[in-house]
Amino acid sequence: MFTWRERLEPTGDRFGVEWAVTDRHGGSSLEPWSSFNLAAHVGDREDAVSTNRHRLAHELGLRVADLRLMDQQHGCDVALTDATTGAAGASGMPAPAADALVTGSTEEALVVLVADCVPVLLVDRAEGLAAAVHAGRPGLLAGVVPAALQALRDLGARRLDALVGPSVCPRCYEVPGDLRDQAAALVPAAASVSWSGTPAIDVAAGVVQQLADSDLDVTVRWLPGCTREREDLYSYRRDGTTGRFAGVVRLVSPEQVA
Ligand SMILES: [Zn+2]
Numbered sequence: 001m002f003t004w005r006e007r008l009e010p011t012g013d014r015f016g017v018e019w020a021v022t023d024r025h026g027g028s029s030l031e032p033w034s035s036f037n038l039a040a041h042v043g044d045r046e047d048a049v050s051t052n053r054h055r056l057a058h059e060l061g062l063r064v065a066d067l068r069l070m071d072q073q074h075g076c077d078v079a080l081t082d083a084t085t086g087a088a089g090a091s092g093m094p095a096p097a098a099d100a101l102v103t104g105s106t107e108e109a110l111v112v113l114v115a116d117c118v119p120v121l122l123v124d125r126a127e128g129l130a131a132a133v134h135a136g137r138p139g140l141l142a143g144v145v146p147a148a149l150q151a152l153r154d155l156g157a158r159r160l161d162a163l164v165g166p167s168v169c170p171r172c173y174e175v176p177g178d179l180r181d182q183a184a185a186l187v188p189a190a191a192s193v194s195w196s197g198t199p200a201i202d203v204a205a206g207v208v209q210q211l212a213d214s215d216l217d218v219t220v221r222w223l224p225g226c227t228r229e230r231e232d233l234y235s236y237r238r239d240g241t242t243g244r245f246a247g248v249v250r251l252v253s254p255e256q257v258a
Contacts, residue, residue: 001036001057002168003232003245004223005182008125009252016061016252019121021126021165022245023209023232027052029243035235037243039113044243054196057109060250067248068198071095072134077143078151085110099134100148104155109250115234116227118204119165119247120211122218124157126221130249135207137169137179143188145210155167159217161253168237169226170202171195 002024010016027036028051033044038056040049050064057064068081079096083105101110110132112119117136125128133139133148152160170192180199183206184191190206193199204222211218227235234243 001033001055002225003225007252010254012235013254014172015123015254017123017125017130017161017249018109018248018252019123019247020165021119021247022056022063024234024243024245025232026131027055032241033243036245038111038208038246039244039245042123042243043241044181048157052185056111056248059145060109060248062109062250067093067111068101068103069111069113069130070099070101070134071097072113073135074138074142075099076139077145078102078144078147080151081105081108081110084155089190100131100141100143100151101154102129102131102148102151104129106251110120112247113133113244114136114165114167114227115236115242115244116168116248118167118207120148120153120207121163121165121247121249122148122160123154123249123251124160126159126251127156128251129157130251132247132249135203137183138177140190140203140206142184144208145207146214149214150209151218154246157216162211162218163249164204164211164220164222166223166225166227166230166233166236167204170200170205171229172226172237173200173203174198175201195232199243200204231247
């Protein structure tokens with residue numbers, strides 16, 4: 001169910017964090033989505049996706065209604081959850097059309113769905129803020145990561161821990177030369193070459209550069225692994241019709257310590 005998972009307990013007045021990256025094992029979806037597909041928009045059966053989401057929520061000690069997903073657009077819009085803005089009806093909140101989701105609430109988990117794109121999780125443990133970001137090639141070029149950092153700064157964030165999850169590696173991400181040049185002009189670290197030496201884009205390296213270039217104090221952890229080369233993760237480039245795995249982040253408030 002998880003390829004990576006960590007829980008950092010609250011200390012003093014610092015928030016804890018529970019964050020994870022799922023894999024494709026331990027779910028109810030059948031081929032070609034087998035088995036822990038968390039996306040409802042990829043042709044999988046609704047009941048299988050629902051079962052999988054319930055399992056994920058249960059693992060985090062939440063209800064499925066406490067999972068906050070996005071209607072991901074490959075853009076750079078940032079949405080604050082209803083619990084963060086104070087809007088009513090938080091638990092029935094529809095998935096906003098956005099590629100970054102920000103919360104200041106410990107009662108919900110943010111979920112970003114991927115199958116080659118870069119999942120980025122951000123947390124400010126002093127201020128009690130978290131974000132989940134979906135950064136593919138368009139999101140990298142549109143600046144979704146800087147947009148998420150700006151939204152967090154606007155809410156008072158200063159020091160962030162960032163987790164960059166597995167994604168398609170540049171060796172496996174051949175693109176036309178003009179696309180690589182366009183990416184390199186905006187984010188030089190994104191220029192790369194494929195296994196056969198042709199132009200390629202390193203989206204994750206570009207995302208890491210955007211995090212490093214921020215004037216916020218960001219500590220980056222970058223998980224290894226290429227989705228196209230790892231059978232335990234979903235890869236759209238490899239399989240076409242397939243599922244989505246997730247990056248998930250939840251704040252833990254100091255008062256929640258037993
Ligand atoms: Zn690869």
